[in-house]
Amino acid sequence: MITGASSGIGATYAQRLAARGYNLLLIARNEARLQQLAAELAACHGVQADLLCVDLEQHSGIEKAAERLRSDAQISLLVNCAGVALNGGLGEADLDSTHSLLQLNLLALTMLSSAAAVRFSLAGRGAIINIGALVALSPERGNAIYSASKAYVLNLSQSLCSELSGSGVQVQVVLPGITRTELLERAGSSLAHIPPSMVMEVEDLVDAALRGFDQGELVTIPSLQDSSEWQALTQARLQLAPNLSHNQPAARYS
Ligand SMILES: NC(=O)c1ccc[n+]([C@@H]2O[C@H](COP(=O)([O-])OP(=O)(O)OC[C@H]3O[C@@H](n4cnc5c(N)ncnc54)[C@H](OP(=O)(O)O)[C@@H]3O)[C@@H](O)[C@H]2O)c1
Known part of the structure; x- marks a missing residue:
């Protein structure tokens, strides 16, 4: 099951996964x-591609997709890719577009991850790929609502991986940088003002993400050249963990 399969990263996952059979x-x-897309995949790769046309900003759409995950034992992989961005800072947020983003980027991804986690762990096999974004790691760059939504995806995926440890279910969260898709145009912005050296082609992004998946990575950052930088950040965070909850405030607050 691939959400957001009609364009960009999701459509490219569809092509690559169809090529894998x-x-x-x-x-x-x-x-x-x-x-x-379904017709192209059937013609090129001989696979069957079914469609579920739902709006994942609506509870009814989320529930239809979640029900399919709960009831269709053939589904062994969920790619949570549907997402939207918002142009502008927190002060420019309007209720309707913020609500839509939170429904899609957070609620739909959460409920589908939950439904998949339950069924895949009962089966003792399966995988969940969540598409986050590098902005999860750089809130200082602004775009607060989108950035925070992707930090949620990263945190949720890390927690889910821990919950599913030993279940036979693989979890991966992919953090793309800027990728050539329709995302920014749909948000009323453009790739035109971004230096080409910062924009990855969508095929390169998905191929790298799938290599990370094959290697069993939990967090895949296709643009990051030196993976030891991510490992150092993770290590520093884990070292903090035993120091974070005590019955007395720290001396500097007394
Ligand atoms: N492109 C980037 O620079 C970039 C960077 C980091 C992360 N990402 C993430 O990558 C993911 C895919 O985005 P993309 O770059 O491939 O953009 P995209 O080309 O705009 O694709 C977005 C996909 O989400 C679907 N979608 C949007 N609203 C939906 C809704 N209400 N219900 C169901 N599906 C909906 C769209 O299909 P319909 O319109 O047909 O519904 C489309 O298939 C997103 O989660 C995005 O945040 C992208």
Whole structure:
């Protein structure tokens, strides 16, 4: 099951997974695009691609997709890719677009991860790939709502991996940097003002992410050249853990 399969990163996952022989369940709102993709995948790779056209900003759409995960034993891999960005800072937030982003980027991803976690762990096998974003690691760069939504995806995926430890279910969270898709245009922005050296082609992004998946990585950062930088950050965070909850405030607050 791939959400956000009608364009960009999700559509590229569909192509790559079809090439690996997966039958697919493609989810998005744009039925015409999904139908065209399904036909291409069937013709090129001989796989079956079913469609589920739902709006994952709506409770009913989330529930339809979650129910499919609960009831369809053929689904062994969930790629939570559907997402939107918002252009602008927290002060420019309006209720409707903020609500839509939170429903899609947080609620849909959470409920689908939950449904998949339950069924895959009962089966003792399966995998969940959540698409986060590098902005999760750099809140200082602004774009507060989108950035915070992706920090949630990172945290949720790390917690989920820990919960599912020993269950046979693999969890991966992918943190793309800026990638050439429709995301920014849909948010009313553009890739035009971004230096080309910072923009990854979507095929390169997905191929790298799948290599990270094959290597069993929990957190995959396709752009990061030196993986020891991420390991150092993780190590520093884990070292903090035993110091974070005590019955007395620290001496500097007395
Ligand atoms: N591109 C980047 O620079 C970048 C960087 C970091 C992370 N990401 C993340 O990558 C993921 C994929 O984005 P993308 O870059 O591939 O952008 P994209 O080309 O705009 O694709 C977004 C996908 O989400 C689907 N979608 C949007 N709203 C939906 C809704 N209400 N219900 C169901 N599906 C919905 C869209 O399909 P329909 O419109 O047909 O519904 C589309 O398939 C997102 O989570 C994004 O945050 C992207």
